[in-house]
Amino acid sequence: MKGRIDIDRLKNESSKIRELLIETISKTGGHLAPNLGVVELTQALHEVFQSPKDKILFDVGHQSYVHKLLTGRKENFSSLRQKNGIGPFMDPRESEHDPFITGHAGSALSAGAGIAMANPESKVVVVIGDASISNGHSMEALNNIGGKIKNLVVILNDNEMSIGKNVGSLSRFFGKLIASDLYLNMRNDIKGVMNKGKIGKKVNRVLERMEVSVKQFFLPLSISEALGFTFLGVVDGHNLDELVEVLEKAKTLEGPIFIHVKTQKGKGYHFAEENKEKFHGIAPFDVATGSVKSSGKSFSKVFGDTMVEFGKEDKDVYCISAGMIKGTGLGEFQEAFPERCIDVGISEGHGVSFAGGLGISGKKPYVAIYSTFLQRAYGQLIHDISIQKLPVKFIVDRAGIVGEDGKTHQGIYDIGMFLQIPNFAVVAPSSAQELEEVLKFSKEYKKGPIAIRFPRGSAYEIPGTENFQLGKWKTIREKNKNLYIGTGSMLKEILSVEEELKRRGLEGTIIGASTIKPLDEEFILSQFKKYENIFILEEGYRYGGFGNSILDYINRENIDCKINIIALDTGYIPHGTRDELLREYGLRGEKLVDRIEGSINANKK
Incomplete structure (x- = not known):
């Protein structure tokens, strides 16, 4: 059991955490505003619950940076979102304190329910945002959880981006009231007495309807006990005294528990408070001005x-x-x-x-x-x-x-x-x-x-890509021996290494294939047999991709030629800059040329 929680210490640490978040994300980019908003909430969670025995999930995991800082990843936090560094979301491969990967919104409630059922001796806490909880996946989970999962605590992080804008001091007062021992004991005692007779049951149903009506009056958009949850809240998400009090209460109660927490997205950094959407997920920025360097028209x-x-x-x-x-x-x-x-x-x-x-x-x-x-x-x-x-x-x-x-x-x-x-x-x-x-x-x-x-990043022009026609590819360069067909971003990549291909004796015809489906069957039938080596380049997963569809077509048409697919061979691509990853996986620069040369040499054996 943890000892008495030092609130003053947590308040002092919260300021330091915010400073570290701002300093780090200004260099690495990332989800700043969501994490500034959950500093006190995350601190309170780790003071009251015992991770990793108790499981804490964040939905979406982009609000888990503070959680990472508090679970042994502070020294390496400067590597956030960098290649081989701290990841952008929760990931069990990164830490035993991350019980489930949470990159997409809506999965944590379902996963949390499963984890809670499999670990009845632990408390499982799911922190979910007011946007994520409206997701259909989340609603299905709430409906299924209701009244069944006794060791699950759901915390609605309401940061005023979607719902709950009218919740004020009256609702906070009412939230504290229904989380009090007096209220909970009185409520259970009344239910116990009233359920013993027919009249009592009728009176009990009337009292329950009154209770729900009062809650809905003050908490119009909160999840109520109609779904089988015990409701605690509304809690000020930046008041550590309130947070610790309600979380300690939730830890002792049989669930499922639902806690509505009000937070301010971007709290502690003026620019993030004023422009929450911009700083939700942001590129590296200047701390003094909040400005991001322009990378051109995307x-x-x-x-x-x-x-x-x-x-x-x-x-x-x-x-x-x-x-x-x-x-x-x-x-x-x-x-x-x-x-x-x-x-x-x-x-x-x-x-x-x-x-x-x-x-x-x-x-x-x-x-x-x-x-x-x-x-x-x-x-x-x-x-x-x-x-x-x-x-x-x-x-x-x-x-x-x-x-x-x-x-x-x-x-x-x-x-x-x-x-x-x-x-x-x-x-x-x-x-x-x-x-x-x-x-x-x-x-x-x-x-x-x-x-x-189309890809992430700055748009660019390529002469020869004008006059689009569905199902028709365009010849950008015409040479002999080798044929390079690039779709989407890969046309620019093959053109960027054209000189190196020429230096190595690998030059050839370059085709811009903006249409992936339908194929340019006329071009395939009339041109493919002219070339010794044919390369299909795509920025996607090779299995079931553009190159595979061409392979399937030439097999059906009995066209005798060798197809080399330059694509991604794995669905597991980690974090890093786009440039780093394109180079590492052989879709850009010298490694792209090496990959082409290696395929040609292999074909000669």
């Missing part, structure tokens, strides 16, 4: 600007995103056309089906979601969109290697995902201009759904 920005143009000229254009309006470049579209810009929150499946409803009604919906998050809507893509061949346009942002957010966020599965689903066209523009042309083409495309994927 592909997301190209998409967003084009959608503003579409919105002005066509009232049937709608944009949907899942909690990432600004991240996907739709900030200006939302300001200009708020009634046609729908943020469905962390509910990708709903967003896809919602877009299907718009599409079947004659509208032109664009669904902009990061590649890693679109995976969560796989079933809806098949059932609701593909089967009906609905003209919904999917903007697959952050496709390929994302970088510092690591293995839970790499966008390397979407090519294989869409190739497996019938009726989808799949396009990977290779330049900013080509993306604009693809978007203009997509607006009137009615044969079915289309997926448009």
Whole structure:
């Protein structure tokens, strides 16, 4: 058992933790505002509960930096999100204090329930944000947990970004009241007496309805005991005395317990308090000014600007995103056309089906979601969109290697995902201009759904990628012997090593293949037999990818040629900068050339 908790010590340490968070993230980038908001809450959790015996999960794991600092990772914290350094989310491979990987929102409640059932001797605490708890996955878990998992504590971290904006001093007072021994003992005693007779049961039901009504009056958007939880809260998430008191109470009670904690996102850093969304996840920044160095116009920005143009000229254009309006470049579209810009929150499946409803009604919906998050809507893509061949346009942002957010966020599965689903066209523009042309083409495309994927980072121009046609590839350079077909970002990568290929005697024809599906069958049938070595380059997972679809086609057509696929051979890509990872996995620079040369030499044996 831990001794009496020194609140003054924790208050002093909280200031130091905030200073360290700001200093570190200003250099590494990362999720600053969420972690500044949970400093006191995380401290209190680790003072009251005994990790790793007691299990603490954060949903989403991007609010677990303070947890990492308090569990033996402080000395290496400067390596946060750096290659071979501290990871961006909770990960059991990193520490025994991380009971489950939590990169995507909505998984912690389900996982926590399973961990709690398997470890009845431990307390399992799930800290979940007000956006994550509205996710369908979380709601399913809450419904299943209700009244069953006795050693589970759920903490709603309400940072005023989504819900609970009207909760004030009266609700905090009421929260303290219902967490008190007087209230809990009186409540249980009354229930025990009232349940013994018919009249008593009727009176008890009336009292329960009154209790719920009063709670809902003060706590209109909190999860109530209707789901089988004992409710404790609302608690000031920056008041260590209150936090420790309610957590110690929760530790002694039989659950499941639900605690509503109010926090301020970005607390302790003026710029993060004023601009919570910007500092939710931010690149390295200047501490004194809060400014981030500009890296140029991104592909997301190209998409967003084009959608503003579409919105002005066509009232049937709608944009949907899942909690990432600004991240996907739709900030200006939302300001200009708020009634046609729908943020469905962390509910990708709903967003896809919602877009299907718009599409079947004659509208032109664009669904902009990061590649890693679109995976969560796989079933809806098949059932609701593909089967009906609905003209919904999917903007697959952050496709390929994302970088510092690591293995839970790499966008390397979407090519294989869409190739497996019938009726989808799949396009990977290779330049900013080509993306604009693809978007203009997509607006009137009615044969079915289309997926448009592009990478994270600055947009660029490549001469020769103009005049997009679906299903037609473009010849950028024409040589003999070797053929290089690059889709999306990989056209730029093969062009960037053109001189080194020439120096090693490996030069060849370079093709920009912006259309992944349908294939340019005419080009394959007429050109492939001309070359000794054919390379297919894609920034995605090789199995079930673009190269594999070409292999399948030439086998069906009995075309006798050797195909070399340059892609990612593993689905496990750790964190690091995008440049570092592209080089390490042989998709950029000298290692890309070495990989090509190695394949050619192997073919000669």
